[in-house]
């Protein structure tokens with residue numbers, strides 16, 4: 001954040017989660033035999049809707065909770081399943097911050113160092129370094145209840161990284177903050193994680209946050225992992241409907257394969273639009289007349305001049321979002337499409353985007369899937 | 375004009391009236407305690423003779439009452455702190471039930487609890503005759519106040535997450551207890567202890583049943599004095615009692631304010 005933190009000497013930790021399930025005493029199975037590898041030094045974002053088991057998985061890795069019999073947690077190959085959190089040398093940032101109200105900001109940050117038995121003068125130096133890095137040095141002597149939400153978040157981060165943990169665990173650290181502050185802190189956390197080089201697990205239910213911060217993203221649903229991949233893969237090659245819809249808007253046009261295109265109510269989308277890399281992995285190309293589905297993100301379609309588009313439809317509504325305009329189109333497939341276009345168009349005065357106006361679209365790139373799949 | 379009558383003078387008058395209603399009997403009693411002869415009224419002269427006499431007669435009772443209150447507080451701390459801690463760490467339905475259960479001796483009349491204790495321990499002569507018997511009753515009656523007071527503070531803090539935070543920084547169970555749980559529970563412990571001491575000093579119903587002539591406490595002695603001595607001495611007793619209880623009440627107010635307003 002502020003100054004550059006010195007490079008860690010220790011090598012980052014690799015984590016392996018093996019067959020970890022978690023069933024609560026009331027019978028709720030929050031986690032369903034999860035296997036997961038976290039590479040040394042990477043930031044892994046754990047993304048999923050509320051209640052999908054993110055916190056449960058994080059707590060298993062932290063050592064705050066233990067998996068059902070049979071599950072194992074390995075740190076650099078060493079089985080730590082039975083170790084309580086205080087013996088795992090992990091740093092943790094809680095959603096509610098969990099700062100100690102009986103201590104000042106500086107004492108909070110020094111807490112873990114004291115436990116490590118660090119000499120007082122070194123401790124003071126480290127605390128100062130941390131507070132400066134987080135740009136909260138002037139708050140050192142404040143009481144916790146005299147801090148704003150953003151300041152508390154910074155203290156919580158400083159406290160967690162001060163003892164140089166082998167692994168940093170963050171459970172929705174930004175959800176309690178307002179949008180603007182969240183954006184600013186997200187950038188700072190990103191820089192911090194990169195500078196530290198520590199292995200980090202970042203839990204969030206905000207897909208933008210996950211994609212911005214994660215080297216890789218794990219998408220979870222109902223206690224299972226739906227997909228693991230880079231943000232690009234998750235967004236552009238989602239492993240299923242759930243992932244596709246959870247990480248952004250996905251348009252779908254159903255049609256039948258005919259020659260070099262897909263025939264749908266709005267026209268023919270040439271197969272060339274679906275680049276070679278966008279073939280569904282392992283799928284054979286279905287024959288003519290086979291029902292298929294085209295999928296594309298809103299930004300993969302552009303509004304075309306009359307006669308230049310692949311498909312034709314009707315505008316049902318359009319919204320000016322500031323940096324872009326979102327247009328809802330029907331009549332192309334069986335379900336309405338959402339497309340986005342940049343540029344300075346005011347949908348309130350531009351008749352071509354008025355409700356009921358005809359519109360033509362070119363689809364830039366679109367994966368193809370046999371109908372019903374993906 | 376009429377508005378100020380309704381919004382200021384009326385409430386003020388009402389408050390004063392209620393205050394007078396509450397305080398007047400006490401004031402008169404205190405006055406009687408320092409009056410030479412109540413038949414002739416305060417005009418007949420004031421004296422501390424009665425107060426001194428009460429002190430001479432009941433000094434040991436005062437001492438016993440204080441020791442008992444202190445012992446009650448200590449016993450409540452030893453029993454109540456772990457209990458409150460466990461309840462705060464495991465907020466389950468069973469825990470709620472337990473909380474209700476320990477409230478029982480407060481809801482049941484003191485006489486009934488005392489009777490139950492006599493039935494249970496009465497045959498045990500050495501216990502029945504000593505102050506420890508009263509201590510058991512007082513602990514039974516005051517424990518829920520200690521537990522509730524500490525539990526309220528711990529629950530408001532979300533002590534469980536705080537402990538998890540400490541554990542993530544390497545703190546083992548004992549260190550967490552000493553550096554996080556106890557310091558943060560302090561306002562609740564303080565308020566609870568003062569409350570318990572005050573309740574113990576003033577407890578009459580149960581103590582009256584449990585005491586022997588050799589183990590009187592202040593309120594029991596008060597009843598004794600009212601029943602058997604001249605009005606001035608009984609009133610002087612009230613003065614002694616107030617001298618002990620009022621500072622406690624003031625401290626309690628302060629502790630409660632610190633516990634709620636402090637954070």
Ligand SMILES: Nc1ncnc2c1ncn2[C@@H]1O[C@H](COP(=O)(O)OP(=O)(O)OP(=O)(O)O)[C@@H](O)[C@H]1O
Pocket residue numbers: 024025026028029030048049050051052053054055056057205
């Ligand atoms: N201690 C518990 N006892 C019983 N059920 C629990 C417990 N903790 C969590 N659960 C349940 O397990 C499931 C997963 O919970 P978890 O907290 O892991 O979700 P999450 O993905 O972190 O959600 P959120 O985004 O809302 O924090 C939920 O259905 C939840 O109700």
Ligand SMILES: [Mg+2]
Pocket residue numbers: 054055056171
């Ligand atoms: Mg959660």
